[in-house]
Amino acid sequence: MFDYSKAKVLVPGPEVQAEPLVLTAPISFWGGVDPKTSMIADVRHQQHGMEIKGRVLFIPGTIGSSSASAILLELVHRRIAPAALVLHEPDAILLLGLIVAREMGWEIPGAWQLDRAEFPAAAAGS
Amino acid sequence: MTLELTQDEKDMLFGAQGEGAAMALRIVAETARLMSAPSLIPVKSAHIDGALYHGDSGTLFAERLVEFGAKVSIRATLNVGGLDLMGCSKVNLPPHEREMAGRMMRAYIALGCEPTWTCAPYQAGHRPALGSDVAWGESNAVVFCNSVLGARTNRYGDFLDIACAISGRAPNYGLHLAENRRAVFAVDVSALPAALLISEIAFPVLGSLFGRLAGTSVGVVTGINTHPGEDALKAFGAAAASTGGVGLFHILGVTPEAPDLETATGGGPLRETIKVSEAMFTDTKRRLATAEVTDRIDAVAIGSPHLSVAEFDKLAALISGRKLSIPFFACTGRHALKEIEANGLRKSLEAGGVTIVADTCVVVTPILKDMSGGVLMTNSGKFAQYAPGNTGYGVVFGSMAECVESAVAGRPVLSGAAHV
Numbered sequence: 001m002f003d004y005s006k007a008k009v010l011v012p013g014p015e016v017q018a019e020p021l022v023l024t025a026p027i028s029f030w031g032g033v034d035p036k037t038s039m040i041a042d043v044r045h046q047q048h049g050m051e052i053k054g055r056v057l058f059i060p061g062t063i064g065s066s067s068a069s070a071i072l073l074e075l076v077h078r079r080i081a082p083a084a085l086v087l088h089e090p091d092a093i094l095l096l097g098l099i100v101a102r103e104m105g106w107e108i109p110g111a112w113q114l115d116r117a118e119f120p121a122a123a124a125g126s
Numbered sequence: 127m128t129l130e131l132t133q134d135e136k137d138m139l140f141g142a143q144g145e146g147a148a149m150a151l152r153i154v155a156e157t158a159r160l161m162s163a164p165s166l167i168p169v170k171s172a173h174i175d176g177a178l179y180h181g182d183s184g185t186l187f188a189e190r191l192v193e194f195g196a197k198v199s200i201r202a203t204l205n206v207g208g209l210d211l212m213g214c215s216k217v218n219l220p221p222h223e224r225e226m227a228g229r230m231m232r233a234y235i236a237l238g239c240e241p242t243w244t245c246a247p248y249q250a251g252h253r254p255a256l257g258s259d260v261a262w263g264e265s266n267a268v269v270f271c272n273s274v275l276g277a278r279t280n281r282y283g284d285f286l287d288i289a290c291a292i293s294g295r296a297p298n299y300g301l302h303l304a305e306n307r308r309a310v311f312a313v314d315v316s317a318l319p320a321a322l323l324i325s326e327i328a329f330p331v332l333g334s335l336f337g338r339l340a341g342t343s344v345g346v347v348t349g350i351n352t353h354p355g356e357d358a359l360k361a362f363g364a365a366a367a368s369t370g371g372v373g374l375f376h377i378l379g380v381t382p383e384a385p386d387l388e389t390a391t392g393g394g395p396l397r398e399t400i401k402v403s404e405a406m407f408t409d410t411k412r413r414l415a416t417a418e419v420t421d422r423i424d425a426v427a428i429g430s431p432h433l434s435v436a437e438f439d440k441l442a443a444l445i446s447g448r449k450l451s452i453p454f455f456a457c458t459g460r461h462a463l464k465e466i467e468a469n470g471l472r473k474s475l476e477a478g479g480v481t482i483v484a485d486t487c488v489v490v491t492p493i494l495k496d497m498s499g500g501v502l503m504t505n506s507g508k509f510a511q512y513a514p515g516n517t518g519y520g521v522v523f524g525s526m527a528e529c530v531e532s533a534v535a536g537r538p539v540l541s542g543a544a545h546v
Contacts, residue, residue, distance in 0.1 A: 031512040035181050041515040063371045066263045069283035074181035093283030099156045100285045
C-alpha cells in the first residue's frame with residue numbers, strides 16, 4: 001500500500017492503490033513509452049518492455065524530448081495511463097499532459113512528489 | 127508560493143480576450159503554480175513543438191483552441207509535423223492517422239503560426255536577441271536558443287508552447303532568471319587529441335556524453351580552442367538534449383554567455399570538473415550504436431536536427447556524383463529545400479539516390495520501410511538515441527562520410543578510427 005500522505009500533491013487525482021512500478025533510471029516519455037500500448041519502448045532502459053498502464057509509476061527523473069506531455073495526454077485519452085505518478089521533482093513538461101487533459105475534461109491520474117531515495121520503501125508500502 | 131497575476135492577466139483569465147486566450151492562460155498559470163513561479167513574464171516569440179501527431183488527443187486539443195477563437199499574439203514558428211507537405215518523401219501513415227495529422231497541422235496554421243515545419247527554426251530566420259525572453263519547444267531548438275543565441279527559454283513542453291504563444295506570457299522561473307543560467311559543473315575536453323576535436327563526430331558524441339553527465343544542470347565545456355561552427359553546436363545540443371534534460375550549455379570562448387570562466391559561472395564555485403578521456407569518448411560513441419548485426423545496413427538517415435544548406439553542400443561533395451545503393455534519407459525544412467532547389471542541388475542529390483524529407487523526419491513519422499530487425503546508419507546523436515524506440519531499427523553510428531561510403535557500398539564502411 002502506497003501511503004499518499006507521505007508525498008506532496010503536484011496534480012490532484014484519486015489516491016488509487018495499484019501495483020507499483022519503480023523505474024530505476026530517468027526516462028524520456030517521447031521515444032521511451034509507446035503511446036498506443038503504454039509499453040516502455042526505450043531499448044536502453046532497464047524496464048524496457050514493461051507496461052505502465054494502471055500502475056503507480058515511480059519516476060526518478062525525466063530526460064529528452066519536450067513532447068513527453070503529448071505522450072502522457074495520449075495515454076490518458078486512450079485510458080492506458082498510469083493509475084498515479086510519483087515524481088522526484090515537479091516536471092513542467094510531463095505534467096502538462098495532465099493539466100491539458102483536465103482542461104479537455106478527461107479523467108486524469110494524480111501526480112505526487114517524493115524523494116527518489118524513498119521510492120523502494122514507498123513502493124513496498126513500508 | 128502564490129502566483130501573482132497582473133490586472134491584464136486576470137482580465138484575460140476572465141475572458142476579456144476570448145475563451146481561447148483564457149484557456150491558454152489557464153494552462154500557463156497552472157504550470158507556473160506547479161513550478162512555484164511567483165509571476166508570469168511577457169515573451170517575444172515562440173517555437174511550437176505541439177503540431178506533431180502522437181495520437182488523436184493532440185489534434186482535439188488544437189481544434190478546441192481554434193473553436194474557442196484563439197490566435198497567437200507573438201511570432202510563432204512551427205516544428206516538424208507528421209506529414210511531408212512538400213511531397214518530397216512518402217509518409218506511410220494509415221488513413222485515420224494521416225487525416226488526424228493533417229487536421230492538426232491545419233489547426234496550428236489557423237491559430238496563426240508560421241508554417242516553417244522545422245526543428246532548426248534558428249537556421250530558418252527565427253533568431254531571438256541575446257537576453258530576450260521567449261517560449262520555445264523542441265528540445266534541440268530550446269538548447270540552441272539558450273546556448274548559442276543567448277535568448278532565454280525554459281524547455282517548453284508540447285501544449286504549453288502554444289499556450290504561451292496565444293497568451294504572450296510564460297511562467298517566470300528556471301532559465302528565464304540569470305542566476306539559473308550559470309554553469310555549476312565543467313567538462314574539460316583538453317585531453318582529447320586535436321584531430322578528434324575537429325572531426326565531425328566529435329560534437330554529437332561529446333553532446334551525448336555531456337547530456338548524460340548533466341542531467342538538468344547547466345555546465346560549461348572547456349578546452350575547445352576554435353569555434354566549431356554552428357552546425358557542430360547544433361549537433362552537440364541535440365545530442366545533449368536527448369540523453370539528458372539539458373536546456374542550456376556553455377562552451378568557454380564560443381557561446382555568448384561564456385566569454386570567460388568567471389562570466390560562465392557567475393563567479394560561483396564549480397561542483398565538479400569532469401576530465402574527458404579518449405576512453406570515455408570511445409565508450410560514448412559505442413553506446414550510440416545499438417544494432418547487433420554489423421555486416422549490413424538497411425537505410426541511412428541524416429538531418430536531425432534538420433540539415434542546413436552547408437550540410438547539403440557537404441553531402442553532395444561526399445557523394446561526388448556516385449550512385450547510392452541503399453535508401454538514404456536527408457531530412458530538412460522548407461527554408462533549406464527552397465535554396466537547394468534554386469541552385470540545382472536537390473535534383474543532383476535525388477538523381478544519386480538521396481530521398482529528401484521535408485517538413486518532418488524519419489523518427490517522428492513512418493517513412494522508413496516497416497521491417498523487424500532493420501539497421502539504420504546515422505551521423506546524428508539524436509537519431510541514434512530515438513530511432514530504436516520510435517522506428518524499431520537498430521542503429522549504427524558514423525560520420526557523414528562513413529554514412530555516404532556505406533550507402534555507396536551497400537554495407538557498413540567504418541574507418542575503425544575513433545575520430546573519423
